[in-house]
Amino acid sequence: MSPRFPLVMMLMATSLLAGQATKSGQKTAFSLQALATSVTSMTATPSTISFSATDPDLGPYSGNSAATVVFALSGGKTTKAWSVTVTAGTSTFSGCTTIPTSSVKASCASVAVNNSSGTAGTGTCSAAGTLSTTALTVATGKEGSLTDTYTITINFLFTDSWTYIAKTSPTCPLTLTYSLTAA
Numbered sequence: 001m002s003p004r005f006p007l008v009m010m011l012m013a014t015s016l017l018a019g020q021a022t023k024s025g026q027k028t029a030f031s032l033q034a035l036a037t038s039v040t041s042m043t044a045t046p047s048t049i050s051f052s053a054t055d056p057d058l059g060p061y062s063g064n065s066a067a068t069v070v071f072a073l074s075g076g077k078t079t080k081a082w083s084v085t086v087t088a089g090t091s092t093f094s095g096c097t098t099i100p101t102s103s104v105k106a107s108c109a110s111v112a113v114n115n116s117s118g119t120a121g122t123g124t125c126s127a128a129g130t131l132s133t134t135a136l137t138v139a140t141g142k143e144g145s146l147t148d149t150y151t152i153t154i155n156f157l158f159t160d161s162w163t164y165i166a167k168t169s170p171t172c173p174l175t176l177t178y179s180l181t182a183a
Helices: none
Strands: 007-015 019-024 027-032 038-045 067-074 081-088 096-100 104-117 136-142 147-158 174-182
Touching: 038 174, 067 081, 067 174, 081 147, 104 136, 136 147
Parallel strands: 007 174
Antiparallel strands: 019 027, 038 067, 067 147, 081 136, 081 174, 104 147
16 A cells, blocks of 8 residues: 555635825824725635655656635736745644655646636746745736636645655645735
8 A cells, every 4th residue: 555645725815905104294194995805715625635655766746636726806906916825834744754845846737717897817827846834836916806716726746755754544644725915
């Protein structure tokens, strides 16, 4: 039986407030404006992606599924940017501390934008990179003028090594967090 390495998915969405500061004499006043962009939904599927590594000489190994991150923005402005990042929760797989997070590469395969009204937003894949506890940007784009749904497909590739000691039971999970920033 080959070792299995699941990636467990988590989500975090951040929407930044547009603020304005004015100065009058020595008194500073802040005027908070309404939230420029609303994140109306965000999901990541599947919740687990597994790698079955049987021989380090035969790899690298693709995950058993691509990840799909879907989010919707409304009330955006075409001059404002968004970005999606992925971050590993730890520097090694849980329970298999000889397997570093950096043995997994994340690669955005596509970004699709579904525009329901107004000017459509845009989306572009970022360069592939290795996972770590530092955020890796997987996709960026510009907001649409009204409501858009963005679908990002991400592939994961595991590079095995003879120095990695894995278990078949229990599995060795690695928790990932996807973050969305929309300004």
